[in-house]
Amino acid sequence: MSTKKYLVGLFDDDHTLLHAIENAVEQNMEMSDVYTPFPVHGIEDKMKMRRTKLHTAGFIFGLTGTITAFSLMAFANAVNYPINFGGKPVFALPAWIPIMFEFTVLFSGVGMVLTFYYLNNLYPGKKPEIIDPRLTDDMFAITFDMTKDSSNKSNLSEFLKKEGAVEVFEKEF
Amino acid sequence: MSHFESPLREPLITGNKTYRQITDDIVHPTEGTPGLVWLISVGLAGLVALFGVFCLTWTICYGIGTWGVNSTVGWAWDITNFVWWIGIGHAGTLISAILLLFRQRWRTGVNRAAEAMTIFAVVCAGLFVLLHTGRPWDVFFIFPYPNTRGPLWTNFNSPLLWDVFAVTTYLTISLLFWYTGLLPDFATIRDRSKPGTFRWNFYNIMSFGWIGTAKHWERFESLVLILAGIATPLVLSVHTIVSFDFATSVIPGWHTTIMPPYFVAGAIFSGFAMVLTLMIVARKIMGLQDYITIAHIESMNKILLLTGTMVGTAYLTELFVAWYSGSMIEQYAFANRAFGPYWWAYLSMMSCNLIFPQFFWIKKLRRNIAFTFFASIIVNIGMWFERFVIIAISLHRDYLPSSWTSYAPTWVEVGIYVGTGGIFLTLFLLFSRYFPVVAIAEVKSILKTSGNQYRKEQMEEVKDQPAYHDADARLIYKID
Structure with a gap:
């Protein structure tokens, strides 16, 4: 199994998160994923997500x-x-x-x-990749995939901090 | 933000909650060792349930000859209780589906518990259907499947068969709706416990490995919306079809076209009464007053008032139509309800369902918890009597005076009924102990629009802005 590496920016407010997503999309940064403890309206539009069918x-x-x-x-x-x-x-x-x-x-x-x-891909007994246990509580996260290419890591963590991330860290699976 | 809401509306979450506090408050009752109150309640409810199982076994062993039913009154407590439980099972899906389509935010505080209650009530209802067949071991005959008896298919023209499909579909869809909503909240409980422990593994299995990515939530929202869309006609269809069991027959007092809307209104009425009964106790014991506020109780009381008045109107319409029909037999059926040997049942039904909810025109009473609790019990009793009046009283004196008879339940019937109450309570108590009783994620999603501290901020924002009155003379502030 190859290890997966993520750069994680934790946010404590949904509005800050939305703003960060907006800027990330504007600057063509490829987010790996966004995690929220509840459905935040507007994320799908800001991420330019393909609507589910x-x-x-x-x-x-x-x-x-x-x-x-x-x-x-x-x-x-x-x-x-x-x-x-x-x-x-x-x-x-x-x-x-x-x-x-x-x-x-x-x-x-x-x-x-x-x-x-x-x-x-949800089923009973699945081993979830939990980025941080607070993500189902009161924290929101933006992750960037660092598995293949981690050259712009410092750029990205700079960006996350500037956008108001309360914590920036790396996570491996 | 989904839609504008006037800052003048009452907050739905009080106590200046943060997201973290919402998690703490709702998950807390599932943590630690169970309290003495809970243990004693489960013990008592379990004992009552066991007695129910005993009476149920008695019926299976000795047949329905142990009941008070006879060839004139073929349906009595069994079907009364079936309709009563099914009616109670209507509030949950109504709250989560119809109120979701109507964008009623207050549903988030009570939908989880109401849906659980729905499922447990339908399970209890199912028991009666199973037993009233007399030979429950042959009950698979009601499903259409290729067989060696002909092939002998079921009669698809019969409302009794429609009922089989309606109730099973309703149970399945309610269960799926409820469980899918539970996934994120199970994940919340999982993430609060230590990885590797039994608790973590248990809730991880229950949560199907939910982690809450944006794409999952997007699909989740889409799924819930469409499930709500299809569950709305479903919930209306179930009690409509239950009423067809009566309406398509030729028994005086049953053969009326008013039955479907009348039954649906009655179902919602009794369902909300049961939600109120349970939630008033649960919010107190589990300390959920900040999530199930007086505003929630008042909203539900308004629905009680509306549906109670609808049911009352149906009672009076029935009386009028019986008189206006000019049919002697129809007229007698209704005169017999009011003045016959079961006048007390009719009087209970009329006073509990038609007269009593009218107190809710008074705002003070709508917001009074003790009174609401009392009223919800009264409505539960009244709705039981309604079904008894419709079913047993209509049957006991039909066309042929020579076969007129009376009906009284035996201890077995009473035992099964009380026992289903025990089963219902046991399941609900287990639910309240191991499941999040309030939908955590949904409550969090309305915090910034309906939390009290945010309401205050919204008021501050609009304080200096010009206000205008809409057609209903409500004060509306324009923000954003």
């Missing part, structure tokens, strides 16, 4: 659910076992709407959550 996945999963429910019911009640329930039509679309709806929600929800875990 999770909702598209949700839509496709939902549609799968609708189709699954419809085909299951149509097959079971109209084709495979067309039983006469009080003279009602065997192909009873209006009566199937509730279950089609429930399947849509079920498939969409379960599918999206699983996709979310998959994309984020």
Whole structure:
């Protein structure tokens, strides 16, 4: 295993962090990642992050659910076992709407959550790379990857300090 | 910042909290050795739950002949309790989904506990559905699967089957919604404990290795928003479908089109009552008064007032429509509810649900904790009686006077009901001990807009600026 090296700048305020991110992007510094204890609005815009397509996945999963429910019911009640329930039509679309709806929600929800875990690579028992335990408490961090190239380390730590980082340190994994 | 909020609004986090203090306050109850109060409560709740399990086993061994139900009153305590629990299970997802879409910030203080309560309540509700079938070991028959009996498929035209899908979907989605929200908070607990300890490993497994990078949060926010979007119609559909169980039948008193909205309003009503009952106790014992403030309680009381009035309107509409229908049998069903042998149940329902919440028009009472607690218990009782009135009273005197009968529960039924209360409380107590009861990350995200010290700053900022009144004559300050 090759070791990964990061330069970490810890911030104690979300506004300072946002400002630092803005300046880093402006000066074309390639941030490795940003860590926050809660969702800070505006980070994704400031980092010029590509918007997640999770909702598209949700839509496709939902549609799968609708189709699954419809085909299951149509097959079971109209084709495979067309039983006469009080003279009602065997192909009873209006009566199937509730279950089609429930399947849509079920498939969409379960599918999206699983996709979310998959994309984020989160699973029970994962060994997380914890930069600093305070990052899930009251600290925010910007990290720079130093694994391959650490020539501009002093520049970057200078930058972080100037932007108001309360601590700047290196972290290896 | 997501949207503008008037600095005149009441702060939702009091006590000049910092991010660190929020973590400390909320995680603290999960640390250290459990207190005596907690141990005794869990012990008692566990005993009651065990008694419930005993009665449940009794039912399974000897059949539902041990219950008070008969061929006229085929549904009684079982379905009453099922609908009651399912109704209670509506507040959690309502708070976290619908209030999220409406951008109601006060939801962050109570959503976690309310969602937990939802899940536990649905579990209790599920027990009754399972048992009322009489042969719970054959319960897999309700799911459609290719089989050697025909193939004999389930009847997809039946609301009873819709209910199976609605309740299981609701349980699954609520569980996923709740658990995904818990990941970052489990990570917070993990990072406060020493690496390598059992505690660290336990919460690391629970947190799925969450570290909170910006991309994770971006996906998280997107996921939560869309889950809220699909959970909103879901939560409305569940009780709608539960009401279809009754509305699509031809029993006088059940066969009414008002049922779906009436049931949904009733579900939200009872759900919020239960949230209030639990949270008023929990905030006191766990010292969370700065996160679940009087402002939160007042907001929930307003919902109680609204939904209680909706339910009350539905009661009166039902009466009017029964009279206006000109159908003798329909008219009798309602006259029998009010003046028949179960008049006391009807009176309890009317006074608890229609009359009592009207006290919440008074602001002083909405903000009075003792009164709110009392009212929430009254509403819980009232909503139980509502279901009993609808189910058992409508059935006991139907079309054929020769089959009229009465119904009284046996000790087994009472035992199962009390037992589910024990199961519910045991689960909730375990939750309050090992899980963060308030959504830590979400509360932190509203601190700078809704924390009291920031409110004060916002007021300072706008103090000298020209103010104007909007259409509702509220004072609005323009900042930024």
